[in-house]
Amino acid sequence: MACVAMAAALAGSNIDLNWLRQRYPVSARGSNLKDIITISNSVGMSSRAVRCELDEIDDLKVPSILHWGLKHFVVFSGRKGKKYKVFDPAKGYVFLSIQDMSRKFTGVALELSPSPGFQKRVERSPLGLGGIIRLSPEVKRGLLHALILSIVAQIYVSASPFYLQMAIDNAAMKGDEDLLRTLALGFAGFAVINAGAEAFRAVIFQKVAALLNWDMTVRLFHHMVRLPLPWFQRRRLADTNSRFQSIDPIRNLISNGVVGAVIDGALSVVTVVMMFVFSPALSIVTLAGLAVYVLVRLAWLPLSRKYAANALQASIAEQGKRLETLRAIQTIKAMGGESEREGNWANKFADTIRAGQENALIANGFQICQRTIDVLITIVVIYLGVLAIIKNTMSIGILYAFISYRTQFNARITNLVDQVISARMLSLYTFRLADIVLTPAEDDAERSRPDLGNIQGLVEAENIYFQYGPMDRLVLRNVNLRVEPGEFVAIVGPSGAGKSTLMKVLSGLYPPTAGEIRLDGLPLATWGVKLIRRNLGIVMQDDELLPGSIAENVSFFDEDLDMDKVWRCLSMVCIDKEVDRMPMKAETFVGDMGSTLSGGQKQRILLARALYKDPKILLLDEATSHLDVETERSINKTLTSLNITRIVIAHRKETIQVADRLIRLERC
Known part of the structure; x- marks a missing residue:
């Protein structure tokens, strides 16, 4: 692509x-x-x-x-x-x-x-910073307060060189100690006021940066977790994670004072005016130096972008290899592949180090150019200034004051230019973020009957076709089924026939390529995916427990956890006695590769999690394949007594025999 x-x-x-x-x-x-x-x-x-x-x-x-x-x-x-x-x-x-x-x-x-x-x-649908950053009323108020304090600070910045000029020309040259004391006390008081303004401004900038960082990161995560399931399945976990982490450079830009740099840069116009008041000739030299700096910075930009992109790609590849290794560590150890995997990772890490060094060399090269330009312009300014003093067209105090103004101006403007260039460099990351931000989220409409307790559990699939991409083969072709409320249907067929895919289509995890899924006679879109999934019990083959206690996993981290209900669900799947024998009972920690549960125990907890929702429809994809025959028979008996619609993918005859009806899928 x-x-x-x-x-x-x-x-x-x-x-x-x-x-x-x-x-x-x-x-x-x-x-x-x-x-x-x-x-x-x-x-x-x-x-x-x-x-x-x-x-x-x-x-x-x-x-x-x-x-x-x-x-x-x-x-x-x-x-x-x-x-x-x-x-x-x-x-x-x-x-x-x-x-x-x-x-x-x-x-x-x-x-x-x-x-x-x-x-x-x-x-294209370009994603700029405006598509990521949102200015809330609180942020706007903070920026207004920061602007006011910046103006106060700018007054001090603009006035402080006068202290040098007056102290040298009017006090030192004339031996006026009283004037010198007055100037010192006056500017000292002014400095205290400025320090307070700068302190308050720094606090406001930090607060604004925190608000912006929180808002855009939370909104990005909110949108990402609501993207369609196929979006995640078409990307490696490491790639998805790196795309989300592309928000970090934007957060760093904000945290490093881009807002203050813009305000200070704008207010530096006052400094330029004061420079021209003191010496138009030296001001033109200073602006010429700035122009050279900007041109060099822009000329360096493509090179910086290229090597930054190489460093980014190398880092993503290394992180991906490391994450894949950690996730598959059991398999790697079982196959005795630690050395081979270490070698693969080391190659990626070497690429990361090499790309980082190249990127650092480019950055260092520019810094040397920057310092050289600044030194040369400073030499020219001092030369012309001293020459003017020799010719009695400028006083020593004015030269000192001008150099002070120039130092302030250079610091602020170069910081502004650097921040602008950094913003331009963000296209490396906004391009990756665009894959998240510009992908439409799932339809979250909740247009349904308000009382979901009235749901009957009728499931219909009409003329369902499904393919993973426009150029992929069909996985499902013209599938039609009708499952009555309370009916137990087993779906059978050879591997690769699309049984698991059909289950995901029925649950709304996959949108069908063609055809329609209906629940109680209404299309899934009418119900809205949130309401459907909230009221379906689903257990897929590759479902996972999340880090937390057994009780938290069964309730799916419900804030109003009902412990009695948790134990009832554990009892329905015949694992309550085993959990009760554990030292921490239902508070036993599971999930995230640290679980000591067997495959059968994990399956039963996943099934208990599905039952905790009191579903009217239960979709199970080989959810009891790791259980012994007697336990599976007991669970099936319990589920039958619930009088809920069950659609089950099964290969074991014990499950197939108790189903009300079989539906067989064949490969397309």
Whole structure:
């Protein structure tokens, strides 16, 4: 997907990758060349698949998409000297030698070119800081107070160089001690007032930063957890986590005083005016130095962005490998693969260190340029100033005052420029955040009968089709079923027939590609996903216990936990006696890889969690597969007495035999 977006951009059609992902969602299985051709054609690019040897790669049209390392795609965009310029979605632009190309290029390429009628366009939903930061009334009040205090501080900043000028020209040169004392006392009092204003301003800025950080981070998490389930399943956990963490640089920018820098930068206009009052010539030199600094900063920006992106990608890859290792540590130990896994992680970590060093070298290089510019401009200012003193066109006090103004101006303006450039650099992170923010959340409408106690439990599926992506094969094809209230239906069929997928479609976790699911005769959209899931009991194959006590997991961390109800649910799934024998009983800690529960115990607690909601409909995906026959029979007997609708995926004959009806699914 990223390769198609980059190829289209090289042809002049700047298509946003997030827009492309929403239009052509790719499953976790990835894409093949046929999928890429389909997507390319849809954005107005003609394509031609070719097979070529490495020595023929110069003959390929640019851009071309190359099959890379048997499991990846990159964009070839030309040759520069002896290096080949390649865009790798995982690394950005890289320049590779013929040896590097030989190791990765499989010989399959897709030449792309604008088709007739190709239009240069921008189809994107850009995510700027305005889409992330929201100014609440409290934040606006804080900014107003900070502005007032900044004006007070600016008055002191503007007046303090006068102390130098008057102390030198009027007091020191004339030997007037009384004037010197008066100036010292007056400016000392002014300094105390300024210190108070600065202290209050700092407190306000911290409060504003905290409010902004809290608001945008909470809103981002609120939106993320409400994204559709397929969005999460198409991404690795480490990738999803890194996208959420992309909010951190924005929070750091705010916490590091970007608001104060903007206010101080704006108020520095007063300082510039005072500089021109003292010496127009030296002021022009100072502004010329600032212009040079800004030009160098802008010229350095693409390089900084490139190496920052490389460091970010390397860090994401390392974090992903580390997280995957920790999650699969039991399997790794069972397979004796600690050394191999350590080696894989070490390679990623080495890439992170190397990318971090390169990024630091670029930053250090700019700092050296910055200091050099500042020193050279300072030398010119002092030279011209002293020359003016020699010619009696400027006093020593005025030169001291001007240098003071210049120091204040440089500090504030360079800080403002740095903050603005940092904001520009945030596009590295806002691009990743856009994948979360610009993806629509699930429909949360609650348009239903207010009394859900009247639900009867009738479930209907009409002409259901489902595929994970527009280019994936159908998993469900024309599925129709009707389950009456209180009926027990077992769904059977070979592995890969779509039984678990059907269960997720029935629960609203997956929206059907075509067809309609109805509950009590009303479409799921009418009920709203929140109300449906609040009143369905669901246990899937890969469900997990969360870190917490058994009671908290059964109640799903209900703030008004009903302990009697918890024990009733544990009793219904035949685990109450086992829990009672535990030292901490229902307060025993479970979950998050630290659980000492067996597979069967875990399944029963998950089932108790589903029953705690008093559901009218129970959806179970092999929820008793780890239980012995006698325990499973007892649980089925208890569930039958509840008179609730049950739709169960089962392979064991003990469950199938007690079902009222069987529904068999076959592979599409």
